[in-house]
Amino acid sequence: MKLYFNKIGSLETVTIKDIAKVLNLSTSTVSRALRGSYEINAETKRLVMEYAEKVNYSPNPIALSLKENKSRAIGVIVPEIANHFFSQAINGIEDVANKRGYHVVIFQSHESYQREVINIQHIIARKVDGLLISLSGQTNDVIHLQEIQQKKLPFVLFDRVSDKIEAHKVVADNFDGAFKATEHLILSGRRRIAHIASPSLLSITKERLAGYKAALEKYSILYDESLVKYCGFGAEEVKKLVGDLLENQKPDAIFTTSDRLALDCFSEIKEQGILIPEQLSFIGFTNLKVAHLLAPSLSTVVQPAFEIGQTAAELLLDSIERKSQNIEQFRTIKIPTEMVVRKSSVFN
Amino acid sequence: MKLYFNKIGSLETVTIKDIAKVLNLSTSTVSRALRGSYEINAETKRLVMEYAEKVNYSPNPIALSLKENKSRAIGVIVPEIANHFFSQAINGIEDVANKRGYHVVIFQSHESYQREVINIQHIIARKVDGLLISLSGQTNDVIHLQEIQQKKLPFVLFDRVSDKIEAHKVVADNFDGAFKATEHLILSGRRRIAHIASPSLLSITKERLAGYKAALEKYSILYDESLVKYCGFGAEEVKKLVGDLLENQKPDAIFTTSDRLALDCFSEIKEQGILIPEQLSFIGFTNLKVAHLLAPSLSTVVQPAFEIGQTAAELLLDSIERKSQNIEQFRTIKIPTEMVVRKSSVFN
DNA sequence: AACGTTCCCGACAACGATTGCATAAAGATA
DNA sequence: TATCTTTATGCAATCGTTGTCGGGAACGTT
Structure with missing residues (x-):
């Protein structure tokens, strides 16, 4: 025995079968009426529609999924x-x-x-x-x-x-973004441009590296492998890699390839007391909303x-x-x- | 006629019915065998389990949802x-x-x-x-x-x-968080502490306001309504309200109540050339991951x-x-x- | 009067899985 | 041998919905 409490919102949700029972119709007729099928009498349709509206009928998406397999x-x-x-x-x-x-x-x-x-x-x-x-x-x-x-x-x-x-x-056009960023650094006078990259498996990593290389080449700067570091997603790992890089390679600019890397890298540079942008230019490939609030505000390549x-x-x-x-x-x-x-x- | 390409992954997903057909059993038996029912012969169970494993059977959650109504x-x-x-x-x-x-x-x-x-x-x-x-x-x-x-x-x-x-x-214990933040500002010598709050409908807004008031009261600082501003979620609105506040009320500290407000407020203060923390102390009720990278680094009350x-x-x-x-x-x-x-x- | 149309509508099966009930076969007991 | 148990399995209903089929009623046509 089912309980209905429709006056105060239904305890059980109303189905096509319920409607059929109340209106003394078959479920098929109700179904067709609701979908406005041409083979249903206008008057019947109206009745069904009105009642469905009244009891707040809405079709069960689970049942539909099962039937239609989507x-x-x-x-x-x-x-x-x-x-x-x-x-x-x-x-x-x-x-x-x-x-x-x-x-x-x-x-x-x-x-x-x-x-x-x-x-x-x-x-x-x-x-x-x-x-x-x-x-x-x-x-x-x-x-x-x-x-x-x-x-x-x-x-x-x-x-x-x-x-x-x-x-x-x-x-995103990663190649072009990386190219523009690198070119920007070059045009502002930098030569030892480091690139902090995501895991090398990722497509974005490869494309951005290619853009970076292409910009170097355009301005006849030799590609130096020791200036490129691939990082995973752990903050400690990033900081260590960047620390080593700063100490041993003395880059005059850094171009990073993601939000996470930019932030971790940024904070490592600041911890080392290196001045941005005086001693080191910095640009990130990021979507940070706070880029403009960092100190100094962060140049970025933005992906839409x-x-x-x-x-x-x-x-x-x-x-x-x-x-x-x-x-x-x-x-x-x-x-x-x-x-x-x-x-x-x-x-x- | 259904097609099966099970060697290369099934085109159609396999159902209990398919298993039943292949093993010459009824769907009920297969169903019970899979759930390890005691009333199924051990040998039959093994057969079913093995075959199900082989064809990578997994029950259709949609069908289950329909049946169990959950x-x-x-x-x-x-x-x-x-x-x-x-x-x-x-x-x-x-x-x-x-x-x-x-x-x-x-x-x-x-x-x-x-x-x-x-x-x-x-x-x-x-x-x-x-x-x-x-x-x-x-x-x-x-x-x-x-x-x-x-x-x-x-x-x-x-x-x-x-x-x-x-x-x-x-x-979160909003009252306590707001109390601690306000008290911290007071103990560091601030007296005109402004509070930038979320829409007044929200529970968090009320609780944090109460904490703010309680701290003021503890140190016998009069509550000044004109130091409290309620803001929606538009950046422009926030900046305008904060701008007015800074100009007219000359607070010596600001306590904001959310990520969005903290950032918009922060940037407005900086745009006005007001020095944090020399001229104005700032603390936010936020979960920003970059709080430590802002300039100056941002004091916060953190919600877990x-x-x-x-x-x-x-x-x-x-x-x-x-x-x-x-x-x-x-x-x-x-x-x-x-x-x-x-x-x-x-x-x- | 016999047949064909058109209009409406209902019965039934199906989607995939579960489950109460029925039942066949085999064994146990009187 | 007849009856009762036990064991193992199948049948059918169910969840909510739609699509296929079929059919009754009313009307028109010859």
């Missing part, structure tokens, strides 16, 4: 939401997804390959319609991505992509995180909705970066 | 994930939820009451087992929360709570975001799993705050 939800896997780039990208994703009637389910890999794989399994079991992924710093192989592809589940890589797999990709998220989501949803046609070309979309010069890199 | 997922609604306090709190929530076998689905209200309500509706339709909510800055009434309560859906408010409703609540998230999640899951017993006492848990003194509030 969920109108997309999964997002990012290394860390406590990172402005990713939280802004997620905002971009949600913006697009919500407009197109999809939900967004967020997962974090916390820079762990293992968690990335587990997340993907979970997310697939949950029957999302598609996936947006930014790879963890530990991710080296792409077998988990290949599995997704074999399951014909649409996905788009963004920001942290891999060149070991063919897929839709949305990235929100736009990257939007673009990736658009691409994914197009792919999902076009899925049946099947034959589709993988696309890589590159979004321009912007350089903001502040005090940390201007010393004259 | 999802082993909890919903989280926060104003903004691009806010360290909330992203850290979410990490705490996920930590606990994952350990206890639940998924976390994140929604943002973007400080909008309307979006908060819509999010709640969505989330309820999705059949989550419970809800964690931190209210938006615009939220004034709690009818949406009352609705949840009438639907008997367990929920816990955290950080941004409301005193208009009885429910489980987890908060991760722990708040953990506690709230524990409370919710307990509530969910105890749900059937029904009669439960609402609890309010207060987590201590910590004061970190840096240069922005030390001038001698």
